[in-house]
Amino acid sequence: MSVTKWVYAFGGGSSEGDASQRELLGGKGANLAEMAKLGLPVPPGFTITTAVCVAYYENNKAYPAELDAQIDAALKNLESVTGKAFGDPANPLLVSVRSGARASMPGMMDTVLNLGLNDETAEGLAKLSGDKRFAYDSYRRFIQMYSDVVLDLDHSIFEEILETFKEENDYSLDTELSADDWVVIVDEYKRAAADELGRDFPTDPREQLQGAIGAVFDSWMTARAIKYRELHDIPENWGTAVNVQAMVFGNMGETSATGVAFTRDPSTGRNSYYGEFLINAQGEDVVAGIRTPQCLTQEMREEMGDTQPSMQEALPDSYNELAAVFDVLERHYRDMQDIEFTVERGRLWMLQTRNGKRTAKAALKIAVDMAESGLITEEEAVMRVDPAQLDQLLHPTIADDAKRDVLATGLPASPGAAAGVVVFDSDEAELRAKKGEPVILVRIETSPEDIHGMHAAQGIVTARGGMTSHAAVVARGMGRPCVSGAGGIRIDYAAKQFTAGGRTVKEGDFVTIDGSTGEVLAGAIDMIKPELSGDFGRLMEWADKVRRMKVRTNAETPADVQTAKDFGAEGIGLCRTEHMFFDADRIAAVREMILSDDKDGRVAALVKILPMQRADFESIFEIMEERPCTIRLLDPPLHEFLPHTEEDVHAVAEATGLSAALLMQRAEALSESNPMLGHRGCRLGITFPEIYEMQARAIFEAQVNVEKKTGIKPVAEVMIPLVATAKELSILKAAVAKIADEVASESGTVPVYLIGTMIELPRAALRADDIAVEAEFFSFGTNDLTQTTFGLSRDDAGKFMPDYIAQGIFEKDPFVTLDQSGVGDLVRIAAERGRATRPGLKLGICGEHGGDPASIHFCDSVGLDYVSCSPYRVPIARLAAAQAALKARG
Numbered sequence: 001m002s003v004t005k006w007v008y009a010f011g012g013g014s015s016e017g018d019a020s021q022r023e024l025l026g027g028k029g030a031n032l033a034e035m036a037k038l039g040l041p042v043p044p045g046f047t048i049t050t051a052v053c054v055a056y057y058e059n060n061k062a063y064p065a066e067l068d069a070q071i072d073a074a075l076k077n078l079e080s081v082t083g084k085a086f087g088d089p090a091n092p093l094l095v096s097v098r099s100g101a102r103a104s105m106p107g108m109m110d111t112v113l114n115l116g117l118n119d120e121t122a123e124g125l126a127k128l129s130g131d132k133r134f135a136y137d138s139y140r141r142f143i144q145m146y147s148d149v150v151l152d153l154d155h156s157i158f159e160e161i162l163e164t165f166k167e168e169n170d171y172s173l174d175t176e177l178s179a180d181d182w183v184v185i186v187d188e189y190k191r192a193a194a195d196e197l198g199r200d201f202p203t204d205p206r207e208q209l210q211g212a213i214g215a216v217f218d219s220w221m222t223a224r225a226i227k228y229r230e231l232h233d234i235p236e237n238w239g240t241a242v243n244v245q246a247m248v249f250g251n252m253g254e255t256s257a258t259g260v261a262f263t264r265d266p267s268t269g270r271n272s273y274y275g276e277f278l279i280n281a282q283g284e285d286v287v288a289g290i291r292t293p294q295c296l297t298q299e300m301r302e303e304m305g306d307t308q309p310s311m312q313e314a315l316p317d318s319y320n321e322l323a324a325v326f327d328v329l330e331r332h333y334r335d336m337q338d339i340e341f342t343v344e345r346g347r348l349w350m351l352q353t354r355n356g357k358r359t360a361k362a363a364l365k366i367a368v369d370m371a372e373s374g375l376i377t378e379e380e381a382v383m384r385v386d387p388a389q390l391d392q393l394l395h396p397t398i399a400d401d402a403k404r405d406v407l408a409t410g411l412p413a414s415p416g417a418a419a420g421v422v423v424f425d426s427d428e429a430e431l432r433a434k435k436g437e438p439v440i441l442v443r444i445e446t447s448p449e450d451i452h453g454m455h456a457a458q459g460i461v462t463a464r465g466g467m468t469s470h471a472a473v474v475a476r477g478m479g480r481p482c483v484s485g486a487g488g489i490r491i492d493y494a495a496k497q498f499t500a501g502g503r504t505v506k507e508g509d510f511v512t513i514d515g516s517t518g519e520v521l522a523g524a525i526d527m528i529k530p531e532l533s534g535d536f537g538r539l540m541e542w543a544d545k546v547r548r549m550k551v552r553t554n555a556e557t558p559a560d561v562q563t564a565k566d567f568g569a570e571g572i573g574l575c576r577t578e579h580m581f582f583d584a585d586r587i588a589a590v591r592e593m594i595l596s597d598d599k600d601g602r603v604a605a606l607v608k609i610l611p612m613q614r615a616d617f618e619s620i621f622e623i624m625e626e627r628p629c630t631i632r633l634l635d636p637p638l639h640e641f642l643p644h645t646e647e648d649v650h651a652v653a654e655a656t657g658l659s660a661a662l663l664m665q666r667a668e669a670l671s672e673s674n675p676m677l678g679h680r681g682c683r684l685g686i687t688f689p690e691i692y693e694m695q696a697r698a699i700f701e702a703q704v705n706v707e708k709k710t711g712i713k714p715v716a717e718v719m720i721p722l723v724a725t726a727k728e729l730s731i732l733k734a735a736v737a738k739i740a741d742e743v744a745s746e747s748g749t750v751p752v753y754l755i756g757t758m759i760e761l762p763r764a765a766l767r768a769d770d771i772a773v774e775a776e777f778f779s780f781g782t783n784d785l786t787q788t789t790f791g792l793s794r795d796d797a798g799k800f801m802p803d804y805i806a807q808g809i810f811e812k813d814p815f816v817t818l819d820q821s822g823v824g825d826l827v828r829i830a831a832e833r834g835r836a837t838r839p840g841l842k843l844g845i846c847g848e849h850g851g852d853p854a855s856i857h858f859c860d861s862v863g864l865d866y867v868s869c870s871p872y873r874v875p876i877a878r879l880a881a882a883q884a885a886l887k888a889r890g
């Protein structure tokens with residue numbers, strides 16, 4: 001039997017793995033292996049596979065039997081490649097131990113640096129480096145980090161020791177401590193750790209390594225890792241790998257440095273290097289935000305007005321070498337890279353590369369630029385942008401001429417603008433957001449414990465931290481506007497307020513943040529509509545070239561119809577006519593109609609409504625020109641239209657001459673115990689045919705009028721809602737067609753129209769073959785179809801939905817993402833049966849799912865002709881439809 005390979009080596013001129021083994025080696029491990037293979041300077045090391053993590057949890061936290069021997073062999077190899085030895089005072093091998101899952105999980109997993117140090121090897125390192133201060137500074141960092149991450153000791157123990165020591169010696173900065181001071185601190189640290197542990201701090205490097213490996217695997221199951229996976233749909237059974245790598249030191253003096261960089265600007269997508277570094281510092285210092293990092297390039301420094309020299313200026317040779325590596329990596333991976341590096345005494349080392357997270361704006365620009373330069377194809381560019389992420393660009397920004405009352409300025413960490421009330425605590429942010437309140441989370445800095453608050457917030461402000469701080473990276477990933485490092489803000493968590501420039505802002509006060517300029521502004525400021533220009537327009541053109549399905553919109557006001565058309569809507573998929581009645585001057589006439597107890601009364605009210613409806617349709621047809629417009633006849637849940645206040649009742653009484661008391665009685669008689677399943681949709685058309693007749697007349701007359709006025713021939717698709725039987729449809733279709741004939745003979749112009757139905761009840765889906773005899777098109781009303789398939793009230797599901805999702809009963813809210821296996825089955829059946837009766841039957845979807853990327857993929861797979869969604873989702877749907885078509889092509 002062959003033995004499973006659990007450990008893969010890399011570096012020193014060879015590599016056992018490569019980038020294709022991401023599942024086994026994790027993202028970090030696979031890319032380290034790949035970089036080593038490309039001949040780039042990677043500190044040698046080895047990766048313990050994700051399969052070990054999976055086995056560890058499957059076997060009650062026991063390791064595979066062969067693992068120890070394989071680690072020993074990998075260590076031997078590492079010793080021979082580096083010419084150093086684990087625990088050898090003469091030439092000690094020190095390693096870093098890092099996690100690395102298949103998908104990147106920033107800040108979620110723990111890292112240990114300088115592992116292998118003990119009293120003997122620290123002394124050896126001091127001799128070897130000629131820098132005792134460096135050696136003992138590294139040693140104390142190791143004890144602190146290892147105690148925190150592996151031994152689970154409270155890090156405040158060490159912070160207190162250091163603070164007390166500094167106070168006693170009149171030091172204010174760590175840099176003032178001498179080598180001998182650090183020796184004293186190390187001693188105290190070890191003693192404190194031993195007191196807490198009840199045994200000595202581990203000195204055997206192999207034992208230290210074993211502990212660190214276990215800690216990485218254990219951190220896969222910490223609460224914050226679990227929460228992150230939940231938010232990002234990362235399955236638990238992927239596991240994490242462990243990367244053990246020879247240490248290189250960025251803290252060996254003024255020619256050493258450490259940094260993080262992107263091959264292009266991750267905020268704007270601009271094709272220039274972007275990053276931060278610190279001279280004489282070690283790994284985590286850059287991200288931790290303790291010291292203010294310096295800019296990578298001179299250009300960036302000048303733009304930011306930073307006074308510290310850039311890496312390009314301070315370490316020009318290493319910078320040039322790094323720039324050359326950037327180019328190799330971008331060409332190799334054909335995508336923007338996010339990189340970590342260290343310079344040890346002038347020698348460059350690559351510690352990580354991965355495809356960089358980016359804002360939607362940057363994703364668009366990078367995809368378009370790369371396609372235009374020939375690095376990727378147009379189709380690849382279409383696949384590179386996450387449709388859901390486009391949402392960021394389809395939301396308002398602050399108008400150029402808006403009055404900006406600036407409270408404070410920080411870094412433009414994640415673009416877009418957001419307004420909301422200030423909160424200082426992530427739980428509070430989540431609580432208020434659940435109640436529908438927009439919130440801006442304001443923190444000194446954020447940590448992985450704040451993920452839920454950041455998710456709930458519209459925007460994030462931190463008082464500390466750079467462009468690669470936790471807040472900045474996570475906010476960009478989530479698409480939340482963020483201002484980081486707004487140093488002028490003084491936060492008082494206890495008093496729930498912050499002060500800035502002498503002004504005080506309390507919890508609950510409104511602020512607006514502009515993540516593109518870094519400004520924090522007082523009050524809620526006016527925003528403007530986005531446009532599809534430049535890169536966005538270009539990518540949309542490419543998407544349109546490949547997609548099969550058309551994209552329409554759900555809209556009824558001229559403003560919404562115009563917005564949707566500007567975003568590329570190819571028609572209206574759902575015009576909900578009842579929404580056109582909500583205006584104050586119309587609702588009275590509608591109430592009059594509903595509350596009339598005879599046909600004459602209703603007709604009198606309808607006569608008032610007809611010209612208003614006709615005018616609405618005319619403006620819609622004028623905007624949409626000859627694009628098809630699906631107009632749904634009235635489908636009002638009656639309770640939404642009944643008069644609520646005495647004033648409402650009196651208004652109807654005045655218009656009708658009926659007594660208020662009588663009207664109240666009628667309103668009561670009309671109230672239903674289950675309005676969603678009550679007298680709505682086509683049931684209203686069956687009982688009160690004059691309503692649909694009036695609407696049909698308004699539609700056809702509007703078509704005729706527009707044609708006469710403009711020469712445009714509007715196309716109407718008259719849609720009958722909530723049909724369950726073919727008979728309902730045949731009765732109503734005949735009534736509507738009769739009106740069309742009347743209008744044609746009255747006007748001498750024949751309107752262009754189809755009559756079809758919504759499929760939004762299970763019976764209609766199952767009997768689609770009968771219904772298609774009458775229906776000239778189907779539009780899937782998946783809101784009601786979801787409601788009726790699950791027997792789940794649309795209006796009440798919110799109360800228990802969170803529990804259903806938390807307990808995994810529903811993976812996603814079925815009102816947001818189509819339940820493909822249940823509701824989707826009905827859609828598939830209806831499509832097949834409908835087209836069996838009427839080949840080529842036009843099929844669309846107009847439920848909320850029409851704007852959800854995953855549901856759009858499903859719609860493509862069952863052969864729908866179009867999806868229809870709200871105006872702001874039209875570009876998202878165009879891109880998702882293109883990706884679905886490309887995926888279907890394989």
Ligand code: PEP
Nearest residue numbers: 760781782783784846847
């Ligand atoms: C539907 O049910 O999916 C639909 C689009 O109609 P409404 O949401 O108006 O009921």
Ligand code: MG
Nearest residue numbers: 760781783784
């Ligand atoms: Mg419906």
